Amino acid sequence: MIMTTTPAISISGLSKSFATDGLDFVALQNANLQISPGEFVTLVGASGCGKSTLLRIVAGLEQASAGDVAVDAQPIQGPGIDRAMVFQHYSLYPWLTVLENIKFCRQLRVHRDVSTSADVEAAAGRADALIQLMGLSHVANAYPNQLSGGMQQRVAIARALMARPKILLMDEPFGALDAQTREVMHDLILHVSLLEKTTLLFVTHDVEEAIYLAHRVVLMAPRPGRIEAIHPVPLPDPRDQEMKQSPEFLRLKKDILDGIRATSGMQTQREWLERLGEASGASY
Numbered sequence: 001m002i003m004t005t006t007p008a009i010s011i012s013g014l015s016k017s018f019a020t021d022g023l024d025f026v027a028l029q030n031a032n033l034q035i036s037p038g039e040f041v042t043l044v045g046a047s048g049c050g051k052s053t054l055l056r057i058v059a060g061l062e063q064a065s066a067g068d069v070a071v072d073a074q075p076i077q078g079p080g081i082d083r084a085m086v087f088q089h090y091s092l093y094p095w096l097t098v099l100e101n102i103k104f105c106r107q108l109r110v111h112r113d114v115s116t117s118a119d120v121e122a123a124a125g126r127a128d129a130l131i132q133l134m135g136l137s138h139v140a141n142a143y144p145n146q147l148s149g150g151m152q153q154r155v156a157i158a159r160a161l162m163a164r165p166k167i168l169l170m171d172e173p174f175g176a177l178d179a180q181t182r183e184v185m186h187d188l189i190l191h192v193s194l195l196e197k198t199t200l201l202f203v204t205h206d207v208e209e210a211i212y213l214a215h216r217v218v219l220m221a222p223r224p225g226r227i228e229a230i231h232p233v234p235l236p237d238p239r240d241q242e243m244k245q246s247p248e249f250l251r252l253k254k255d256i257l258d259g260i261r262a263t264s265g266m267q268t269q270r271e272w273l274e275r276l277g278e279a280s281g282a283s284y
Helices: 051-059 097-112 117-133 151-160 180-195 207-213 240-244 246-266 269-280
Strands: 011-019 021-034 042-044 066-071 082-087 167-171 199-203 216-221 226-232
Touching: 011 051, 021 051, 021 246, 042 051, 042 207, 042 246, 051 066, 051 082, 051 167, 051 199, 066 082, 082 151, 097 117, 097 151, 117 151, 151 180, 180 207, 199 207, 207 216, 207 240, 207 246, 216 246, 240 246
Parallel strands: 042 199, 042 216, 082 167, 167 199
Antiparallel strands: 011 021, 011 066, 216 226
């Protein structure tokens, strides 16, 4: 873990409740987390444990019911260019090419603000650099419907990085991809985070993905949503796919899966079979 006196993200006593049918549903309760600049942190846990809620509050897309969230010691008041978010669904503009999608948000700022030709040239250079970094040069003039899911997500990530955000927030960005493409995207996002020196907060249901990417894995539990445990990842950087077979990796994976089962009321397969056998009179 990268240590610093000023956290990139500081979450203190964070809670969020929603009113449903006249009752308050506690989606998140008293979450506390400090994330250092350049650190990669993943959030895992059963559905309904508040992972996406926490991420959306950090993004400024949801307002907390209680507690504080700060970026570089500045309280979050709403969305900001210091943070960018990537969703599972790519949300690309189908009428724009890859290059135009990546440049879109920057072009809005150019039209809104008084910008010099040097600013415009710098933005164009940034877009070209991101296209090369994400391996999109050969499809720069293609449209989203001409791309695979993995390619579309590369475009979405490049667009999020266009404004050089300090923090990249990712909500299950690889959930819709096949296993082989996911592995490619894992190595790509690790490479990008190293080059861009970006702080990442990443939501996933895939424990193996969470461990491979992160410096720390935050285990969240439901009813109410809360931070149950924080697991440092004892793997060196840079990462490679062979690490997934190491004893340290497999041991941590088991610990986290056991934690998810325990906090969500899930049973192991053996326990489930034994209870099924008791109910039916059979033995397994």
